[in-house]
Amino acid sequence: MIEIHKSSDDLARQKYDVLVPTMGALHAGHQSLIEIAKTKGKKVLVSIFVNPLQFEDKNDLKNYPKSLDSDMNLAEKAGADGVFTPTEDVIYPGTIVEISAGELGEKYEGKSRPKHFNGVLTVVKRLFEITSPKIAIFGEKDFQQLFLIKKMAKDLNLPLDIISAPTVRDKNGLALSSRNVYLDDNQKRSAQIIYKTLQKSNLDDMHKVLLDEPNFKLDYLEIIDENTFLKADKNTQNKRAIIAGWINQIRLIDNMPVSTKS
Numbered sequence: 581m582i583e584i585h586k587s588s589d590d591l592a593r594q595k596y597d598v599l600v601p602t603m604g605a606l607h608a609g610h611q612s613l614i615e616i617a618k619t620k621g622k623k624v625l626v627s628i629f630v631n632p633l634q635f636e637d638k639n640d641l642k643n644y645p646k647s648l649d650s651d652m653n654l655a656e657k658a659g660a661d662g663v664f665t666p667t668e669d670v671i672y673p674g675t676i677v678e679i680s681a682g683e684l685g686e687k688y689e690g691k692s693r694p695k696h697f698n699g700v701l702t703v704v705k706r707l708f709e710i711t712s713p714k715i716a717i718f719g720e721k722d723f724q725q726l727f728l729i730k731k732m733a734k735d736l737n738l739p740l741d742i743i744s745a746p747t748v749r750d751k752n753g754l755a756l757s758s759r760n761v762y763l764d765d766n767q768k769r770s771a772q773i774i775y776k777t778l779q780k781s782n783l784d785d786m787h788k789v790l791l792d793e794p795n796f797k798l799d800y801l802e803i804i805d806e807n808t809f810l811k812a813d814k815n816t817q818n819k820r821a822i823i824a825g826w827i828n829q830i831r832l833i834d835n836m837p838v839s840t841k842s
């Protein structure tokens with residue numbers, strides 16, 4: 581039987597090796613994170629907390645999908661030993677000491693979502709403090725988030741390893757996301773343009789592909805160096821294309837390694 585924890589005192593009596601931080605609305609992408617976590621440590625904890633600090637749009641926060649019962653089932657089936665469902669005052673009991681995501685926190689996702697990454701880093705650091713895992717696992721789908729969390733762990737010398745897990749996609753290549761529930765069938769078809777775009781190996785070809793889908797409104801498309809998150813140049817070894825945009829009001833992001841042969 582999966583254990584349910586609501587407070588930090590409650591958690592202090594347990595020792596979890598691996599933490600899978602989530603905001604709930606769990607899907608097959610989270611399932612894969614939990615399954616990978618289970619191969620890395622004996623006891624896996626899934627946290628479910630919709631962090632108000634990382635939502636600049638309060639309607640987005642209010643409407644964020646919630647499905648606690650099915651989340652519990654999915655977490656248990658995937659092999660989690662515990663679920664941590666704190667309230668806001670457990671995570672932020674006093675004055676909030678916000679972590680800054682620095683310059684990169686204001687680019688790409690951070691440009692459209694000011695302060696978003698400060699909120700992400702702040703909650704992730706609190707979750708690490710409360711749950712003291714040896715390992716924490718994050719999906720590659722939020723590649724800028726993953727980069728910034730790894731950087732924070734290194735900069736602050738946090739005593740844990742950050743592990744990344746590949747993006748899970750549907751049969752048409754659409755990256756799984758809790759926000760996909762907002763897409764109807766036509767919008768899902770339009771969203772396939774993102775995967776098609778990411779198949780190309782240079783920005784010109786990517787932009788050409790995007791012309792085929794007027795329903796996708798591009799926010800940014802860039803090829804970056806995975807190790808620095810700076811724009812890639814001809815010497816970059818590990819290139820990754822990052823993309824974000826909207827279908828109607830629904831924001832979608834994705835990324836994929838780019839062949840260095842181009």
Ligand code: PAF
Pocket residue numbers: 601602603629631634700703704722725
């Ligand atoms: O990726 C997410 O679901 C969230 O940003 C995270 C890492 C759980 C922090 O709230």
